[in-house]
Amino acid sequence: MASPSQPRPIRIGLIGCGEIAQVAHIPTLNFLSTKFTLTYLCDINPKALAFCASRCSSASPPKTTQDAKELCASEVVDAVLVCSSDAFHVFHGVYALENGKHVFIEKPLALCKSDIEMLKATESTSKGRVFVGYMRRYASAFLDAVKELGGTEGIQYVKVRDIICPNSIFVNQSGTFPQKFDGISEEDMKAFLKRDEEVTLEALEVDMGLAVTAKRKTMLRLLGGLGSHDLSAMRELLGMPRGVLGARLSPTMWTVLFDYPNFAVTYESGFNSIPLFDASIEIFTENKVVTIKYDTPYVKGLPTTMIVREKAGDGTAYQERVLRSSYEDPYTKQMGEWWECMVHGKEAKTNIDDAALELELFKMILKAVD
Numbered sequence: 001m002a003s004p005s006q007p008r009p010i011r012i013g014l015i016g017c018g019e020i021a022q023v024a025h026i027p028t029l030n031f032l033s034t035k036f037t038l039t040y041l042c043d044i045n046p047k048a049l050a051f052c053a054s055r056c057s058s059a060s061p062p063k064t065t066q067d068a069k070e071l072c073a074s075e076v077v078d079a080v081l082v083c084s085s086d087a088f089h090v091f092h093g094v095y096a097l098e099n100g101k102h103v104f105i106e107k108p109l110a111l112c113k114s115d116i117e118m119l120k121a122t123e124s125t126s127k128g129r130v131f132v133g134y135m136r137r138y139a140s141a142f143l144d145a146v147k148e149l150g151g152t153e154g155i156q157y158v159k160v161r162d163i164i165c166p167n168s169i170f171v172n173q174s175g176t177f178p179q180k181f182d183g184i185s186e187e188d189m190k191a192f193l194k195r196d197e198e199v200t201l202e203a204l205e206v207d208m209g210l211a212v213t214a215k216r217k218t219m220l221r222l223l224g225g226l227g228s229h230d231l232s233a234m235r236e237l238l239g240m241p242r243g244v245l246g247a248r249l250s251p252t253m254w255t256v257l258f259d260y261p262n263f264a265v266t267y268e269s270g271f272n273s274i275p276l277f278d279a280s281i282e283i284f285t286e287n288k289v290v291t292i293k294y295d296t297p298y299v300k301g302l303p304t305t306m307i308v309r310e311k312a313g314d315g316t317a318y319q320e321r322v323l324r325s326s327y328e329d330p331y332t333k334q335m336g337e338w339w340e341c342m343v344h345g346k347e348a349k350t351n352i353d354d355a356a357l358e359l360e361l362f363k364m365i366l367k368a369v370d
Helices: 019-031 046-055 068-073 086-098 113-124 140-149 167-171 186-207 214-238 330-344 352-368
Strands: 010-015 036-042 063-065 079-082 102-106 130-133 155-164 243-248 253-259 264-271 277-285 288-294 305-312 317-323
Touching: 010 019, 010 068, 010 330, 019 036, 019 046, 019 167, 019 330, 036 046, 036 068, 046 063, 063 068, 068 086, 079 086, 086 102, 086 113, 086 186, 086 214, 102 330, 113 186, 113 352, 130 330, 130 352, 140 214, 140 277, 140 288, 140 305, 155 214, 186 214, 186 352, 214 253, 214 264, 214 277, 214 352, 243 352, 253 352
Parallel strands: 010 036, 010 079, 036 063, 079 102, 102 130, 155 264
Antiparallel strands: 155 277, 243 253, 253 264, 277 288, 288 305, 305 317
16 A cells, blocks of 8 residues: 555556557556556557557556546546547547546647637536646756746747658657557447548638638648647747748648747748658757757657757857756656646646647648638
């Protein structure tokens, strides 16, 4: 039995046994066995369920179900981790909150305002609280840069960059050996496609006032996927922009110029075939340049670093500092933060209100090329 100073591990029910669960969440929870234990798994695919159950290192094999409501209502679940398909994030979060459970929801939290409002209304009457999975904002280098800058005063220009190859290249070398399974029923596939289409139409037509096109649908999903990492980190560092000065969008590469009161931010992102994870945030001031360098999160233990370039001595000298304050990966640090929120009542910075701002950024970007 755990002592009062060391509470027993929080019993986690996990919804969604796909790649992100297999590569990141299940291994991380296994490593953090003094804080968490996986007691229940849910997925619509029975093969994925069985495979993920075999990967859990909990003392007893986790229960399994294809019914998310059953998992959320279980007495052997203290908190719920949602990494199901994006379109169902909010539904699964609501089920958890209705049962008084804390819930971690992978990004994007939602793509339309009505989903945000539904989740917020449910949270307001629940004992549980929502924690949104923006893991790059818990990376050591990001936290170091926040301290190094100390605010936005003096910033002249910022460059946010995230150009990567297909994730499969990194995942296949991660040592986690994930598997994909056939076996989703035709009924489940129809339900997924219907829900995904409903969310997309509401986001574009209702929330943004835009006509639905194939390109806009694709870009909305890309912004909610890869883009939300960068835009969320940008918001914490700099706050919300006043608008978008211009944008060029395509499904392979996109560039956006954000307008802030005293500076501009270039956001460049997309995909190519070079096996490189080229992700960084670079902040220019008169006296220093602070760069946050990210590596792929799918290979555990690769550090994030902060690089500071600045004047030295009498101003004619130059120095460059590289700080790697931890080898602890962002997924591990993020889970530790969630634990602090649940056990010690710490307020999550990545909450519903914070995630709702993503929708405003998506709208700014998509309307800029209308």
